[in-house]
Amino acid sequence: MEVLCSSEAEVYLHGGCVTSWKLDGKELLFLRPDAVFNGEKPISGGIPHCFPQFGPGPLQQHGFARNMEWSIVSVENMQMNPCVTLELKDSPYSRGMWDYGFRALYKVTLHKDTLSTQITITNTHHTPFSFTTALHTYFKVSTIFKTNRNINNYVDICIYLIRVMQASAEEASVKCLKGCKTLNKEPDPRNPVEGKEERDVVTFLGFVDCIYLDAPDELHLDNGLGDSITIRNTNWSDTVLWNPYLTMESCYKDFVCVENARIGEIELQPNQSWTGVQHLIKA
Numbered sequence: 001m002e003v004l005c006s007s008e009a010e011v012y013l014h015g016g017c018v019t020s021w022k023l024d025g026k027e028l029l030f031l032r033p034d035a036v037f038n039g040e041k042p043i044s045g046g047i048p049h050c051f052p053q054f055g056p057g058p059l060q061q062h063g064f065a066r067n068m069e070w071s072i073v074s075v076e077n078m079q080m081n082p083c084v085t086l087e088l089k090d091s092p093y094s095r096g097m098w099d100y101g102f103r104a105l106y107k108v109t110l111h112k113d114t115l116s117t118q119i120t121i122t123n124t125h126h127t128p129f130s131f132t133t134a135l136h137t138y139f140k141v142s143t144i145f146k147t148n149r150n151i152n153n154y155v156d157i158c159i160y161l162i163r164v165m166q167a168s169a170e171e172a173s174v175k176c177l178k179g180c181k182t183l184n185k186e187p188d189p190r191n192p193v194e195g196k197e198e199r200d201v202v203t204f205l206g207f208v209d210c211i212y213l214d215a216p217d218e219l220h221l222d223n224g225l226g227d228s229i230t231i232r233n234t235n236w237s238d239t240v241l242w243n244p245y246l247t248m249e250s251c252y253k254d255f256v257c258v259e260n261a262r263i264g265e266i267e268l269q270p271n272q273s274w275t276g277v278q279h280l281i282k283a
């Protein structure tokens with residue numbers, strides 16, 4: 001997908017995953033170095049789906065939608081903005097894990113400065129079902145710990161200290177979460193610790209795996225690379241921040257996940273639908 005040569009996006013049918021969003025050639029999403037595109041596992045990076053379970057829970061971590069092949073329903077040009085709609089339906093594979101009929105429609109629209117996604121889940125089963133879900137968006141960032149050299153001499157120490165002093169300009173941060181109730185999944189994801197976010201500006205200075213309940217419908221991400229991205233949503237009530245720190249030593253300095261999520265179960269009656277909209281807007 002491309003808009004007047006200034007913005008581009010890439011979408012894979014495997015997992016219905018947006019893997020790239022570039023403005024003027026600059027990538028704003030992140031693909032982990034362990035990402036593979038052979039269909040053998042979910043694509044690690046971009047905007048993977050978590051459905052029908054955010055997790056942890058009885059199904060595999062983050063559910064099966066990110067493992068499955070989605071299909072194209074339509075490709076349109078909406079007032080010069082390319083738009084692709086993908087579909088995922090239950091199959092013997094999904095029924096083996098979650099025995100319900102469903103239809104997911106995922107519409108991805110690329111505007112000049114905005115990447116918009118709309119997901120609609122419909123219950124096509126004859127009984128109600130419940131699910132949790134998220135868009136597990138990986139953003140490319142810089143953190144203050146990023147240094148391309150080992151700190152082993154006086155010059156390196158000086159460079160490192162200068163970087164730390166410049167941290168406010170160079171590190172990724174998220175604004176607008178102050179006051180939210182938090183469920184910190186560290187140290188035990190199955191028994192999250194309740195709390196409240198007191199910071200105006202949330203940074204990623206170590207391992208982060210935290211749910212923000214009833215988060216605002218607009219957040220601001222500073223990626224530490226000179227870009228400010230507004231994350232606006234409708235119906236995605238919760239937010240999850242994740243950075244794996246040293247558990248992913250090769251790449252933790254280069255991305256953060258800011259995930260629009262529904263942590264509490266959504267129940268759908270037969271033929272009922274739920275829709276969540278996300279806009280990523282480069283300021």
Ligand SMILES: O=P(O)(O)OC[C@H]1O[C@H](O)[C@H](O)[C@@H](O)[C@@H]1O
Pocket residue numbers: 061062136185189209210240241242257259
């Ligand atoms: O490695 P994955 O299965 O993609 O999951 C990566 C992470 O996703 C979310 O942000 C969860 O809150 C984390 O608990 C989980 O570790």
